[in-house]
Amino acid sequence: EVQLVESGGGLVQPGGSLRLSCAASGFTLSSYWMSWVRQAPGKGLEWVANINQDVSRSHYVGSVTGRFTISRDNAKNSVYLQMNSLRAEDTAIYFCGRITCAYAQCFYDYWGQGTLVTVSS
Amino acid sequence: DIQMTQSPSSLSASVGDSVTITCRASQGISIHLAWFQQKPGKAPKSLIYAASSLHSGVPSKFSGSGSGTDFILTITSLQPEDFATYYCQQYTAYPYTFGQGTKLEIK
Numbered sequence: 630e631v632q633l634v635e636s637g638g639g640l641v642q643p644g645g646s647l648r649l650s651c652a653a654s655g656f657t658l659s660s661y662w663m664s665w666v667r668q669a670p671g672k673g674l675e676w677v678a679n680i681n682q683d684v685s686r687s688h689y690v691g692s693v694t695g696r697f698t699i700s701r702d703n704a705k706n707s708v709y710l711q712m713n714s715l716r717a718e719d720t721a722i723y724f725c726g727r728i729t730c731a732y733a734q735c736f737y738d739y740w741g742q743g744t745l746v747t748v749s750s
Numbered sequence: 751d752i753q754m755t756q757s758p759s760s761l762s763a764s765v766g767d768s769v770t771i772t773c774r775a776s777q778g779i780s781i782h783l784a785w786f787q788q789k790p791g792k793a794p795k796s797l798i799y800a801a802s803s804l805h806s807g808v809p810s811k812f813s814g815s816g817s818g819t820d821f822i823l824t825i826t827s828l829q830p831e832d833f834a835t836y837y838c839q840q841y842t843a844y845p846y847t848f849g850q851g852t853k854l855e856i857k
Contacts, residue, residue, distance in 0.1 A: 666794075674786070674794065674837055676846035690845045724793055736784050736799035736841055743793055 631655040631739045633725045638744030645654065645715050645748070651708040651725030651741055659683075659703040662728035662735060665710045667721035668743075675721075679728065693719075715748045722746075752776050755780035756849035762857040768826040771852045773838035775819045783824045785814055788851075789834045796834075798823070817838050830856070 637649040651663070665677040676701040680687045687699050698711040722743040727737060729738045753776035763769050773783065779836055781801035786794040795803045796813040811826045825832055833856050838849040 673851045674839070674848040676839075676848065677848075679844075685848075687843045702840040706824070726794075732800065734782060734800055736782075736796075737786075737794075737839075738796050738799075738805060740796070 631727065633711070633727060633739060635723065635725050635741045635744040638723065638746045640747045640749065641715055642750050643716060643748055646713045647715065647746060649710040649712065649723055649725075649744060649746070651710075653706045653708065653725075653727070655715070656727070658701070658706050658708075662730065663699075663701060663708045664726040664728055664737070665699060665708075666724045666726055666740075667719075667746075668724070669677035669718075669721045672721075677723070680708070714747075717748050720746060720748045751777060751845055752843060752847050753845050754849040755839055755840055756836075756838055756852050758852060759850065760853040760855065762855050763828055764857045765828055765830060767828050768824065769828065769854065771823045771825075771838075771854075773816075773821040773849050775821075775824070775840055779840045780817045781817045781843040782840055783814075783816065783821050784839045784841060785812075786837045787832075787834045787840065788837065794837065813829055825854075828854075 632654045634652045664679045678689045680699045696714045701708045724743045725741040726737045727739040755774045760784045783801045785798040788794045802814045835851045835853045
């Protein structure tokens with residue numbers, strides 16, 4: 630059974646840092662792109678970042694570029710999101726998502742339950 | 751960035767009804783379109799990819815159609831567990847973008 634379990638969320642002051650983790654099980658992590666998507670309280674879904682299988686490619690939404698870094702350790706079956714210079718508008722539930730590539734397309738199939746990040750003084 | 755616009759933003763329906771939700775992209779995205787269901791306090795659930803292909807385990811009461819800029823999600827024979835918020839998402843270009851969501855409520 631595919632499972633994605635996020636951790637590392639919490640309360641942090643503006644300007645602070647936080648590192649989120651996503652523990653993957655039930656599949657071979659090294660075969661998949663992985664992603665982070667967030668959802669501010671009462672709002673819709675917002676894509677944050679993607680990383681490819683061998684860490685040679687990563688992509689970010691403009692609002693986090695230069696502040697957030699997505700990474701992975703396939704040997705530890707984990708994906709990470711390092712978040713620096715946090716702002717109030719980064720407050721959200723952060724979901725880890727698996728991306729399957731098939732039929733010349735890459736799309737989400739599995740999601741974690743999310744971890745809440747609150748940026749406030 | 752490609753903007754995704756869903757309509758309606760909210761929808762009331764009764765158990766047993768069928769509903770359609772539309773999603774329009776600000777530019778052509780071929781069939782690189784996914785649909786998700788999300789219930790309060792829960793993670794998104796992947797329903798459809800490639801505009802019309804159902805993920806494994808998703809019941810056939812869900813169907814998707816469209817290509818280019820206009821897409822439709824249809825849900826037939828609504829059951830209580832289907833009342834949720836639905837999102838479309840394009841994955842043809844970065845940044846990936848989602849529609850604002852359609853909240854499906856029980857009438």
